[in-house]
Amino acid sequence: MHRRERFSRRHFLRNAGTTAVLGAAGASSLVRPRSAAAREGIGHPDGNPDRPFPPALDDYDFDEVYERKGTDSVRWDRAVNQYGDGIVAGMGVADMDFRAAPCVTRALAERCTHENWGYMHRPDSYAQAVAEWNHRRYGLDIDPSTIVFTTGVHPGIIAALHTFSPPGTRVLLQTPTYSGFYTDVRFSRTVADDSPMLVDADGRYSIDWDDFERRARRCNTFILCNPQNPTGNCWSAEDLTRMGEICLRHRVIVLADEIHCDFVTAGNTYTPFASLDKELVDNSLTFKSASKSFSLAAMKVAWYHSTNPDLLARTRLNTRADLSTLGMVASRAALKEGEPWLDDLLSYLDANHDFAASFVRDNLPGITHRKGQGTYLAWLNVAEFADRIGAAGTAERESAEGTDTRTPEQVVQRWFAERAGVFLNPGSSYGTGGGGYMRMNLASPRAIVERALNNMAAAVAEA
Numbered sequence: 001m002h003r004r005e006r007f008s009r010r011h012f013l014r015n016a017g018t019t020a021v022l023g024a025a026g027a028s029s030l031v032r033p034r035s036a037a038a039r040e041g042i043g044h045p046d047g048n049p050d051r052p053f054p055p056a057l058d059d060y061d062f063d064e065v066y067e068r069k070g071t072d073s074v075r076w077d078r079a080v081n082q083y084g085d086g087i088v089a090g091m092g093v094a095d096m097d098f099r100a101a102p103c104v105t106r107a108l109a110e111r112c113t114h115e116n117w118g119y120m121h122r123p124d125s126y127a128q129a130v131a132e133w134n135h136r137r138y139g140l141d142i143d144p145s146t147i148v149f150t151t152g153v154h155p156g157i158i159a160a161l162h163t164f165s166p167p168g169t170r171v172l173l174q175t176p177t178y179s180g181f182y183t184d185v186r187f188s189r190t191v192a193d194d195s196p197m198l199v200d201a202d203g204r205y206s207i208d209w210d211d212f213e214r215r216a217r218r219c220n221t222f223i224l225c226n227p228q229n230p231t232g233n234c235w236s237a238e239d240l241t242r243m244g245e246i247c248l249r250h251r252v253i254v255l256a257d258e259i260h261c262d263f264v265t266a267g268n269t270y271t272p273f274a275s276l277d278k279e280l281v282d283n284s285l286t287f288k289s290a291s292k293s294f295s296l297a298a299m300k301v302a303w304y305h306s307t308n309p310d311l312l313a314r315t316r317l318n319t320r321a322d323l324s325t326l327g328m329v330a331s332r333a334a335l336k337e338g339e340p341w342l343d344d345l346l347s348y349l350d351a352n353h354d355f356a357a358s359f360v361r362d363n364l365p366g367i368t369h370r371k372g373q374g375t376y377l378a379w380l381n382v383a384e385f386a387d388r389i390g391a392a393g394t395a396e397r398e399s400a401e402g403t404d405t406r407t408p409e410q411v412v413q414r415w416f417a418e419r420a421g422v423f424l425n426p427g428s429s430y431g432t433g434g435g436g437y438m439r440m441n442l443a444s445p446r447a448i449v450e451r452a453l454n455n456m457a458a459a460v461a462e463a
């Protein structure tokens, strides 16, 4: 049966040594070009003499368990802060547990050889790299002069909300949807208007068109999520066109968040909103970054673009982005050289998806799951299981006793954190329709995904 696996501190201790070695060796070992490091036998600043640094472009192994605990990561360390050191699988926030793509580490190491961090002038090569990536991967032609850089997709969306949605007005969302949109709405003093999607018995989501159009009539903007976080839906050209037409009819500007666009599972495709008919595209802005695709979230670089000069100019007026040199260097390197790494990663993640889907089916009674078409997230239907552990009753009691409202999904989160050492995101934070679900991040080495699922199965078996 499934035995609960505990966290091994071996990797972490090895990494803790890293910091010491880095400190002792100083910056010089960090910044030497690879050939010099290899010649002098310096090896990696983590203390491993056999690992060249910076790594060769093809030097990566997605199976490697790369310890992140103790590195101030939201995904692991915030989960530990909340539930204690028993957390052995942080499967929450959407970033990846792998070592960065070698092209990124190489570009950063090279830039660090120049020890000056004054204001950065941004050459055209950055916007050019974004345009070329979209052309190569999606056949989408973007005029580089229409690309506006931001310090994240959130700041871009907030700038657009400030521009087109006056305080107090409604913003259309298709729910369940990315929890961060609710913070964007709060930040812009607007109000979320949830249009719940329909879900069939197999867990397939679709749009409730009547509801969508009814709400569109009273909104100024619609935040589209494509591919959809958390359900994993990749919207078809037909669906996108229908959304676009409704929005155009009711003068709703489409804010297309396509940050997950590079993650599509086998047999599925991502259709950029910006590839639709011109009049629909002219009614939209698209928000993207390399931060999901290459897990560069803390590097704080993203961008938006639009074919409509008026929408673009007005949004630009509300956009101030103080970008960091290292963030820009990392993003450009990823877009220019990271494709082979990303393509290998996509096959790996697809296999993680398949593994999780069959494991949940075979070993987690009361929990169901349908493999997503996109993203690296699994959207688990835990409604039956939550009933079994009386999550609704517990939530109700704790809400009555405390100052905050507790949801049944938060109770399920605590249950798995305490009994399985696994941190999952509660579906209740994803808006209307998120109740009864938990979101699990699968962007980890297989061993971590297995550890999480095995631990969950062992805990469920004892429930």
Ligand SMILES: Cc1ncc(COP(=O)(O)O)c(C=O)c1O
Binding pocket: 094, 151, 152, 153, 154, 155, 178, 180, 225, 229, 257, 259, 260, 289, 291, 297, 301, 302
């Ligand atoms: C759909 C979506 N949009 C935006 C973000 C966050 O973007 P950023 O970190 O660039 O602000 C996320 C992160 O999980 C996301 O899933």
